[in-house]
Amino acid sequence: DTGVSQNPRHKITKRGQNVTFRCDPISEHNRLYWYRQTLGQGPEFLTYFQNEAQLEKSRLLSDRFSAERPKGSFSTLEIQRTEQGDSAMYLCASSPIAGGYNEQFFGPGTRLTVL
């Protein structure tokens, strides 16, 4: 299966700890997105990469959040000093660049629980 993969699938941590999530997009997809989804809500946009460049960050992405995409392949999302309000499903999606809109392919998500 060459879809978008995310690791870990589940993460339980204590408040104040740092966590890091990884996303491996579909190979050759230039665009990579991170979203956050809380229970009963739709996903909310966090940040966007085109190749290795982070081109947009949502105001939802506080200073405790940082994302990288070295070499334009996999991406990591780190949350420092986690808070209970960070508990959510973190989704990654990728798409190719071509004329017009391109379908975003979503990974299965990483569910974060902050105790």
Add this chain to the structure above:
Amino acid sequence: GNSVTQMEGPVTLSEEAFLTINCTYTATGYPSLFWYVQYPGEGLQLLLKATKADDKGSNKGFEATYRKETTSFHLEKGSVQVSDSAVYFCALSPLGSWGKLQFGAGTQVVVTP
């Protein structure tokens, strides 16, 4: 700002019934519109899309028409199956936004035999 509003669920209906899920949006310019579906235990999948006014997206028996005058993109299916039980999300992508998506809250659909 941009927003998407869709009808609350759960929507429960019998197999072979007609399904409509309402979706309205606010946006500047002409966004692209989408329906995504999340089956139990699976990730989000694109169901259908429309990129300009009066376009009709269709897939797997589902249809939705981009209505600029009513800022709506209602999802319909004429005869649902148990396998259509899922959560359905309406979403928009603003013009010039790198393709980022803004989602509604989702509507859970439960189809009973």
